[in-house]
Amino acid sequence: MRSSADLLGVVQTPWVAFRLAIAAIGRPGLEEKTSTGWTYKDLVAHAAAWEDRTAERLREFREGEAKTLLGVDDTDQFNAAVVERTRGRNAREVVVELEAAHARIIEEIGKLTAEEIHANDDQVIAIVAGNTYGHYAEHFDEVFAAVPKRPAELLAKLRESWRPFRRATNRLGLDALSDTTPSGWTYKAMLGHVAYWMGHLAQELPNRLEGRRGPVMDVDAENAREAAESTSRSAHEIVERLHKAYQGVVDLVTALPDREIDFLATRLVVGETYEHFAKHQGEIDAALPRTAADFVGRIEKVWKPFRAAIRERGRAGLGEPTPSGWTYKDLVAHAAGWMEQTVREMQTNEFRTGWTATTIQEFNERSVRTHDLVGAEAMIDELDTVYRRLVETVRGLGVGEVDDRIASSMPYYTYLHWEEHFAELGIPL
Incomplete structure (x- = not known):
């Protein structure tokens, strides 16, 4: 081993397998117990802590703060402290x-020179080995x-992880998909990107099942192309494509x-x-409304085009059929009914659960x-009245994060519901 590049190569090859195995366990699976009694989350935190500690020791040695890399004599205490501070963490x-x-x-x-790597009878190599590739090997059987x-x-892991991702995407709503994520692209581009790579599995999985790889793709170019194409796709199309993929x-x-x-195939699917x-x-979680003010902002933003589209039809237009077969007045009555339902639930603190396709219908x-028997004008008045009650009720929820029972139901009765009817009302998304 003549240089830092050589040492990096020795570290990185087993790291990839170790990291992919952690990924294959899935985030929910990390809460389960290992054969040694820790959780897999504890094991991950343990590996992270030793790599971080070793990085700091290397820095001190490289910058002259320490002339040698002395051994540590607090291993058990260090490990116990890591496990303790990992409790309750995500x-x-x-x-x-x-x-x-x-x-x-x-x-x-x-950053290490060849001289530093081989100083003190290859002490750096020994320290790095014990806390990276040698450490991965110690936990290999436990992880795999x-x-x-x-x-x-594999299917169970896939479904287990899809549910929270799909739920968060649903709660984000269609209108918000045009907003920019913390990473700088739009939510449409991000979801389109996720859908694209899932779709790519059909091409590559047969290769992996035979223990080989297909042609190497230019990932950055594919991501850029997908992001560009997302601008011409509607939010509806993006979500449908994601679900189809x-x-x-x-x-x-x-x-x-x-x-x-073959693990080569498993790691691809994962x-x-x-x-x-x-x-x-x-990225998605960061955009979800949390407080009463957040929810009011989202409600008002989606309400404006929804209400404007109703207004454009006028009283006479409410009697006309929608593309789905009912009248626009029926659509308004139905929207008002769901708003009344969520207002009632928030005010009584009694939340109906167990909705099915039958009970919804x-x-x-x-x-x-x-x-x-309600006239068009009275129907519009009722819609506006219940909307005002909705906003007042949400504003009255107080400061801090909204009760999860409200956060997980009210959006589906209000702004997410209105978005479902945007196509019928001719509102682009």
């Missing part, structure tokens, strides 16, 4: 911490025990024979699905039926 945060620690140690190794081996196991992966994995999958979801989950029909 698994996603711990994985980010691992990636940051690894990036730091890689940076420090890259939780990696999905068969199609059914996900279902395509489910179908692919479901069709696999019931035997162990990387393009639930590990990819986890990487972008934070019954609610819709009842909302329309009870307004059969």
Whole structure:
């Protein structure tokens, strides 16, 4: 081993396998117990802490603060402290911490000279080995025990991780997909990008199942192209494409024979699905409304085009049929009914759960039926009145984050619901 580049190569090859195995376990799976009694989240935090500590020791040695890399005699205490501070932490945060620690140690190794690497009888090599590739090897069996081996196991992980990603995307809404993410692209571009790479699995998975790789793709170029194309796609198209791509992966994995999958194939599926979801989950979560003021802002933003489209039809136009077959007055009655439902739930603190397609349809029909004899002008007045009550009720929820029962239901009764009818009302998204 003659240079830092050589040492980096030795570190990085097993790191990739270790990191991909952690990814394959999935974020929810990191909360499960390992064979040694820790959780996988503890194990990830443990690996991160030792890499971070080693990076700091390398810096001190390289900058002359320490003439030698002395051994440590507090291993048990250090490990116990790491586990203790990991309790209650989000698994996603711990994985980010691992990636940051690894990036730091890689940076420090890259700054070492050949003389420093071989000083004191190759002490640097020994320290790096013990806290990177040698450390990964110590936990290899423990980690890979939780990696999905068969199609059914992989499918379970996929579905488990898709649910929170899909739920967050749904709660974000269609209008917000044109907003810019913390990473600088739009949510449409980001979701289109996720859909594209899921769709790519159909081409590459057969290669991986045979233990080989297909042609190397220019990832940056593909991402840039996908981002550019997202500008011409509607929010509806983006979401439909995302769901279709996900279902395509489910179908692919479901069709696999019931035997162990080559890890080369598993890591591909993981990387393009639930590990990819986890990487972008934070971007979506950052845009979700949290406080009463956030929710009022979102309600008012989506209400304006919805209400304007109703106004444009006028009283006479409310009696005309929509593309879906009911009248625009029925649509208004139905929207008012769902707003009344969420206002009632927020005011009584009693939340209805267990909605099904049947009960939703019954609610819709009842909302329309009870307004059969209501005139167009009175129907509009009722819509505006219940909207004002909605805004007042949400504003009255106080400071701080809104109760999760409200945050997970009220949007579906209001602004997310209005967006569902934008196409009928001729509102572009």
